[in-house]
Amino acid sequence: MYVYDHIDQRLVDERVAQYRDQTRRFLAGELTDEDFKPLRLQNGLYLQRHAPMLRVAIPYGELASRQLRALAHIARTYDRGYGHFSTRQNLQFNWPRLEDVPDILAELATVQMHAIQTSGNCIRNITTDHYAGTAPDEIVDPRVYCEILREWSTFHPEFAYLPRKFKIAVNGARADRAATRFHDIGLHAVRAADGSVGFRVLVGGGMGRTPLLAPVIREFLPWQHFLTYMEAILRVYNRYGRRDNLYRARIKILVKERTPERFREEVEAEWEHMKDGPATLTREEVERVAQRFTRPDYEPLSAGDTGFERRRQTHRAFARWVERNVAAHRVPGYAAVTLTLKTTGVPPGDATAEQMDAVADLADRYGFGELRVTHEQNLLLPDVRRSDLFALWERARELGFATPNLGLLTNIISCPGGDFCSLANAKSIPVAEAIQRRFDDLDYLHDIGELDLNISGCMNSCGHHHAGHIGILGVDKQGAEFYQISIGGNQGNDASIGKVIGPSVAQDEVPGVIEKLIETYIALRDSEHERFVDTVRRVGLEPFKEAVYDDAHQDAAGRTRQLAVA
């Protein structure tokens, strides 16, 4: 965990005072709706369908148990006793009162938290790999650079009124687990031949109505130039990004319209002026930031644990959970454990205050009081002793966090959708639930294997449907809610954007369509090792289209499923 120093704390406290005064002036009629709107948005406050929504920043997804308890306290005191973990590694409260928000922010500040720049046309919360610091394939701990970026972007005076929102992701490992190709800027740590650290810089990716994979703008940016290069990119965007059309205002459109080559030339020309200037990073600063992170006090343990292995062999449900929800750790004897917030019947990412307290207790008991929020809307305990896994599993199961579905179809990523969000065309949570109910057979689920299913209630793509192996998008068809299905999207090193299979379908048809897609995949995969997305890539869209839209195939597909289950 990064621990604030007195300056970090003072700035957050001053922000609370500033926003308290802005709220006072708004309520007194001194600020109009229009003038107040960008101010409240830059403090995370939306005015939503039912009530305001407050988005709290969880910088790069890292959370201390005491912070989670504070969030639980806020949920109980100011909200309806729950919160929603979003795909941006943030937490959203859906029912706070506008008048209470300054008090909520003051409570957050007491535990080194805030809602700064969680919305608005500014640089948003920086996201990263939730396995940061624990992953065996890590090149650099990305959190140090995330924190450097957090400080740099917080109250950046030049970039508070950009053409549109701006999202940066940093990945420090060999595998891309931060979806860097889908961000406005993606930074991928690389080590040069001489061992020095740098970043591959990708600019102009994104989802929304124009999904694009970010092209590489620079293959290797030495770490010293990390901030000046960001300034150059942001300045070119701030000056030339489109402001005439909300839907053409993201940086991806600028990069596309100018071509990546020309955009690169402009950035490099701008950077020439800033390079080696005062914002050039120093070794001391990187070390200072690194030292402000608390580090787990790992015990020297052996990698093998006989008790753990025995349990795994004798206890099938435990073994399945370990297989799905437990990840390898760079420190022998430890593991990173995902607590899934994807129980059927509960909106993906939702957690009650009691659950938050319970998870905080687990983090204290089985870890070092530290947690991560994943962009798949789960919570992660990063440093669990392997010998504690069985006890943790039993406790997590009682609490409902041990659904062994990480990476499987029912680990659905979903935005809050039309039930909560005023932007949505359609509901997403009931769709997620209907699919989870349809695929409630764990054996079948495991047989299907790795599958990301993502749902967005509208083109804003908060549910990352473009990056789902199966993506579902809510659309409005003459006032009725319909769903467009795409397949073949993927995040990670071989990222791709899903392709739409055909006309959209009604809400009650969605689970049936998903079933047909799965049946087609099972029938076509070359072995159980070929993932859904790989089959789609190999055979193309046609067989899937036929299965879904050609009624004549229905019976045959039904039989395939029977066979697959048998």
Place this chain on the structure above:
Amino acid sequence: MTTLIRMRQVVQDNWRLLDPAADGALPPVPREDGDVIVPLALWRREREKLVARNGRLGVRLDAHEGPEEIADDIARFEVIAVHFPKFTDGRGYSTARLLRDRYGYKGELRAIGDVQRDQLLYLSRCGFDAFALKEGRDAEAALGAFSDFSEAYQSSVERPLPLFRRRFTNAPEGMEWS
């Protein structure tokens, strides 16, 4: 006479600001003497006449007009006024930084248009030192905005060294946190 915040004080201002008409038509060069801020297009068209006038000269840049457009003439202007059509249009912030950091402009840099209290601090960090608030806004009350924050992480026009460099100059042994 208009009310202006200049160097963090409320003052009365004698400069005359010439705006282009709504249809883009340019105003004529004023016959009478006095300090005047003219649209960039008028400067381009009537440069000789404007230079020959009695009175100081300023130029008005619209949000889409960058500092490159006046790069060779910067020394001629005592005021550069950057227009904000809406306060959410942030292009003027980059214009200001470039004028100060890259083109070395030392004269008055004035924010005009939709300029309000809650943007003053960031504007001043980007190099603006004069602010003509939007009609009806209380300039005295707005002065409080300059002290909303006592520190900043980034390099800015006001303070080119970012916090991380000052931390170490201030405390040579290294860390200054408690």
